[in-house]
Amino acid sequence: MAIPRLRFKEFDGDWEQSSLAKLTNYFKGYAFKSESYKQSGVRIIRVSDLGRARIKYDNDAIYLDESEKSNYEKWLIKKDDIVITTVGSKPHLVDSAVGRPIYLKNDNEGLLNQNLLVLRPIEQKINAYFIYSQLQDQRYLTHIESIQRGNANQSNITVKELQEFKLFNTLEEEQTKIAYFLSSVDDKIAQLTQEYELLSEYKKGMMQQLFSQNLRFKADDGSDFEDWKETTFSQSFNFHMTNSCSREKLSEQGEVMNIHYGDIHTKFSTLFDASKEIVPFLKDKADCLKIKEDQFLQVGDLVIADASEDYKDIGKSIEIVNMENNKVVAGLHTYIARPSQPHALGFCGYMMQTNKVRKQIQILATGISVLGISKTNLGKLIIELPSLDEQAKIANFLSAIDQKIDNVAAQIDQAQVWKKGLLQQMFV
Template identity: 40%
Template structure:
């Protein structure tokens, strides 16, 4: 059987050929390298199977781990091997592959190692892309799933001649490099913002008035001196949907998992309440306003308790704070829009919230205790300058995140269109 991909470099014209991925004898297994065997500055670079999920993409040029285990007890790479994890928690997650480029790298246990004369990079992209559903179907098990070299060897693949394989792999590697550069830029901006926030809220950095004079010294107030709490609805997720309705709802689970700290309705995927199906008595005061804080009052994680989003842009829509949330509305004479959402992101505010958190498996904080935390209270004009500056940094971070998403979507399309 012959075939050609949907997207192809014009200099190649030969049909692709179908074959089995490999012979069972082309597969071997890595040798166990335990966590205690990992040493910074160890003599032998190594790859453990869990790192195939967390640390690497389809091509491994450099490793993140080293070991001092005697090489005689290790399985060392020759270069161009394709690595597929032999176990994992979810069938879909186990369907990944990476090509180790260098010789002399120790390959840990629970790794299927494919020794091939094809371009290993090409096969890694193929297995983790077009072949991913086929690999996932091979996985067996319940709490832990497994896939074996003998199973992988039975996969049908359709591949070009080696030169076209190399051309495709080189192109996809260039796309990956662009994504890595964008991620590095994102990390750099995020670290910069974190450092600047620390300096601003420690008052190492101060802003000036428009005429260049100093703002007054900062004061500190209790949270409930600046904010008042309003009623929120208690609808469960079962009453919500992401398709249609006439009111948007901010559910505490989405605060933890989906929403940005600065809430713009145009940027978020928000569930609806359909009030035709769920009759509710809602006063106009209970709808979120720009400048409001919506605070999650429960979490399983100390570091996440009291996670807060600030409403900065509703786009003219109606939004309610929902289950396990507090809606805190500022005194507009005391609080500039956009400022206190940043305050509650600071380590000092989070530490106070964690001290008040109560519970065992699930942690919670009461309105009374939340109202007791001390928050900085600069002059409102200085608040606005701080908020505007940090908002500008957020927009830069958000723009790079959008670039990363677009590049990842582009790559995903390539992995479907450049393979058969």
């Protein structure tokens, strides 16, 4: 028995506690064969199709022929279903996390694939969203962390252990009111998330148009800018040494910031501002004393990650746009590429994210399980550079979009923190 700390005033009395197994039924996904996949028909929902809070809609979807739908009706997912991943990464890695719940607000989403399961309330008086909300609480994440097996990249959970999670239960009327309130909070977060996704897609489209030169800026006097000039990376940049310090040699405090290649893959913005990013420091003063003057990063430098297990990350880079009087160096598995001729601040950071440059890097990368890109191969990259004035206009335009994206991301973070606090108080 328990009483929540935050409650609608018209309700009182104790809540009951029960297991997920006693409140819901479940079914597992079906292992559809790849040879059955079609370009259209009834969609097959995979782990990779689950977004942060809903099923993603993109061009990567797979389908089963509509004529076969009746053979697999047992695996059709419905409105108010709760879909949970049974295989994925560790719970703190949100996008592909094992045990992550998704609530379905619509019918006809598709057929459930393997490594997923569906939870449905055992009776009508149990509100599905009330259950789903408890699967977003920290208590649930702690439970998943305790039962997951495997490593950081590939973990799994069993249905039996999942069903042992303890939920709270109360009168149907109170469940409904809580569910309605929390779904409104989730709708607001979903609206912000959609705005974030739309801005990100807009930026991607504008980058494609700008760097393919299908869309050109005009000079301030209204005249056309000169043609872009083709060159190689080695003609525009010089490489400088980095240190070989791994994560074990870094700490949260120190005198010299150290950019780790893994943070370039996952954390840092394209335009790196030392006043905004959380950067670890070199732990050992002896390592700091070994640094040569040209190893300290300068505004305008590119820091390039030379190793990755994934083609999408190999050669990923950031451009240093603000140091704020900090001493910053680049560490293990990185290159420093310093411009050998004037560039508009920010332009090269965006240029390195374009499809044309990324595809070249992926072709030039070597290795099997771990990919690498050498300085020699980076130097072969074919790049096109407009005039300095046009570079500046492109960089300013894209950074303005990035600022809008960052603002929306901050609103999402604030809303999620507020919701987390609500969940902790509304569910005891």
